[in-house]
Amino acid sequence: xxxxxxxxxxxxxxxxxxxxxxxxxxxxxLVSERDSTAVTVSExxxxxxxxxxVLYQQFxxxxxxxxxxxLDLVRRELLGELADLATPDGEHAxxxxxxxxxxxxxxxxxxxxxxxxxxxxxxxxxGLFLPFNRENLGRAFGGRLDAGxxxxxxxxxxxxxxAVVNAWVVDGPDPLDPAEFAGRLQRTHSVVTAMITKxxxx
Numbered sequence: 001x002x003x004x005x006x007x008x009x010x011x012x013x014x015x016x017x018x019x020x021x022x023x024x025x026x027x028x029x030l031v032s033e034r035d036s037t038a039v040t041v042s043e044x045x046x047x048x049x050x051x052x053x054v055l056y057q058q059f060x061x062x063x064x065x066x067x068x069x070x071l072d073l074v075r076r077e078l079l080g081e082l083a084d085l086a087t088p089d090g091e092h093a094x095x096x097x098x099x100x101x102x103x104x105x106x107x108x109x110x111x112x113x114x115x116x117x118x119x120x121x122x123x124x125x126x127g128l129f130l131p132f133n134r135e136n137l138g139r140a141f142g143g144r145l146d147a148g149x150x151x152x153x154x155x156x157x158x159x160x161x162x163a164v165v166n167a168w169v170v171d172g173p174d175p176l177d178p179a180e181f182a183g184r185l186q187r188t189h190s191v192v193t194a195m196i197t198k199x200x201x202x
Contacts, residue, residue, distance in 0.1 A: 016058070019048070019050050019054050019058065020058050022048035022049065022050060023044060023045070023048045023050060023054070023055055023058065023059070023065060023069075024065065024068060024069035024072050025048070025069075026044050026045075026047035026048040027039070027044050027065050027066055027069040028069050028073065028105070028108050029047065030043060030044060030047055031066065031107070031108050031111045031112070032105070032107040032108040032111075033107075034111070035107045035110065035111055036111050036115075037066060037111050037112060037115040037117065039062075040062070041055055041056075041061075041062050044062065044065065063116070063117055063120075066112060066117055067112075067117060067120055067121060067124060069108075070108070070109065070112055070121055070124075070125075071124055071125070071128065073101075073105060073108075074101070074125065074128055075128070077101060078097065078098065078101045079128065079132065081097045082094050082097060082098070082132060083132070085097060091186060091189065092182060092186055095181075095182035095185045095186055095189075096178055096179060096182040098165070098182070098185075099176070099177075099178030099179070099181040099182045099185075100178040102165055102168070102169050102176070102178075103175070103176040103177075103178045103181075106169055106176055109169050110169050110170050113166055113169060113170050114170060122162060122166070125162060126155075126158050126159060126162055129158050129161075129162070130154055130155065130158045133154045133157055133158045133161075134150065134151065134154040137150055137153055137154050137157070138150060140193070141153070141196060144196075145196075153196070157192065161185065164184075164185065164188070168181055
């Protein structure tokens, strides 16, 4: 193998990462500006300063790009922060971080949640948040629930919280109030936790 080939691969990888990031950033910005997913492949590619072919090569189609852009936002800007706050005393801070994230990108998420992409987005977000909730519930109730019960509870709470977040993002007052929303989620979580603890203690 030539040294030219071995040095070209990382450079190509960097170009791919840069173009992917540019496309996702452009998608978020355009959808947010319009409060709608009615943006074309050409518009996104032009805003990202890449060709339409690059978009198709890397994402397949526009809807796949929009979905990946949403998941990328959550992975980069929210999940790490939630993991850092994953302590018994960090519940309110975690919920506040969640509220702030969705309030900050409300126009983007609202556009996706009111489009044909809503089902795919909800399913993918559940997949991202489920392991996080499973781990937290395992710490809190691991000794009192079997593995199946813990999985069911994590799935139930993740789906329920997702529905509450969706309703808040789509129909909540403008501007959204992350602190008020975090308080609502914390009160709901406290009620559910008390019920589970009572039931598990029987």
